[in-house]
Amino acid sequence: MLHIVPEIDTSQALTERQKAVLDAALRLLVEEGDQLTMTAVARRASCSKETLYKWFGDRDGLLTATVQWQASKVRVAQVDGKGLDLASLTASLERFASDWLQVISSDTSIALNRVAVGHAGSGKDDLGAVVLENGRFALAKRLKPVLEAGRRAGLLEFADAETAFRTFFGLVARDVQIRLLLGDRLELTEAAIGGDAARATQQFLALFGAKTGRKADS
């Protein structure tokens, strides 16, 4: 289990210039993947390699800082669970689903996940942990309160929020992420994402919705 404490915000203590450099590195990472070179980053960011090494230590440090920098940007608004009814719960779930599909199908996410996957296993850095913590685990942390509010409101029935979340995750993501990571072209239009989000939400409600006052389930 990774479960790195996620509250520490390492993205501070970055000057504007440093953020600009990391943005350049990020763009290059999206274009070139893990075979980006320090020289290329320096050129793209119009800075010297000496500066890169002074600021980030070494190549792995630069990569880690870049991933964390991007991660710090994707904090999404919390959905609060006040005055919950079936309509607003459904809307929240659809919102989560479509946000998540949007994220995992973005060039940036794909590039970051590719790099992190490539580095996992060769225990040099913890890119995988960072990505996981700011992706899948952050999503769970934001969604679980909604699920539990839904349960308190009598709209959902489940024993374990973690298990319910994982099912929701599966219904939303299905094979999308692995296919994209493996290079499958898979055009996700705005409309397709909306449709998938609605479908996943309905399926989730069919599985975990309380069996009171709704049309015959399925």
Place this chain on the structure above:
Amino acid sequence: MLHIVPEIDTSQALTERQKAVLDAALRLLVEEGDQLTMTAVARRASCSKETLYKWFGDRDGLLTATVQWQASKVRVAQVDGKGLDLASLTASLERFASDWLQVISSDTSIALNRVAVGHAGSGKDDLGAVVLENGRFALAKRLKPVLEAGRRAGLLEFADAETAFRTFFGLVARDVQIRLLLGDRLELTEAAIGGDAARATQQFLALFGAKTGRKADS
């Protein structure tokens, strides 16, 4: 869309010695990941680098051959859809689910997927296509006939087999594969896999099972 024609069996025309070399390369790939070196492969396989280059062209060729070689080994028995009732359908689905979980949580699959993901995007080779074709798409090809047999037998209801398959895929895999690829420890015991397979199957039946003569769904 990749959808490389998968029927061509490129694993033939390999001598026993070549298979042994690829097995060595595969073992090394599991241990070292993508940063394995040609020298290491040669040493592990007790062959000369000259031979590696003669047989496989270059490093990418060796990697591709290794991935294809492993892919050719995982052909799983087809399940035929004769005399289908709910019990045998359920058993088939559970079997597929647990086989799939077994595969994606194996060291070999993780290593291969990591390498393929790392190479995707840098269009040099098509490792991603190979992995996808022998993983997710092969699974669909084997499972869809079962789903359609279930529909003909009046046990399942769905409009599109592809969509139904993808939901099943999502219910089975959930977040397991991406977490493993990103380096999350996630011990999947035999028992846990069996439980997950049963749960995913029940959820799938709750969503797509025909509403005749079954106990209250969910």
Place this chain on the structure above:
DNA sequence: GGCGAACCGTAACGTACGGTACGGCTTGCC
């Protein structure tokens, strides 16, 4: 036995790239 093909082991080559050093420029401070 002689011969050629295939292959092993190892040495050698070339290069790409991570990392370092250094000269010059700008900026802020005394």
Place this chain on the structure above:
DNA sequence: GGCAAGCCGTACCGTACGTTACGGTTCGCC
């Protein structure tokens, strides 16, 4: 103005590794 700090651009160094070359050995075949 003088000086120091920070940074850019670039040249430089060392090494790891992909790729090639080559001498020596085995093995099938005549």
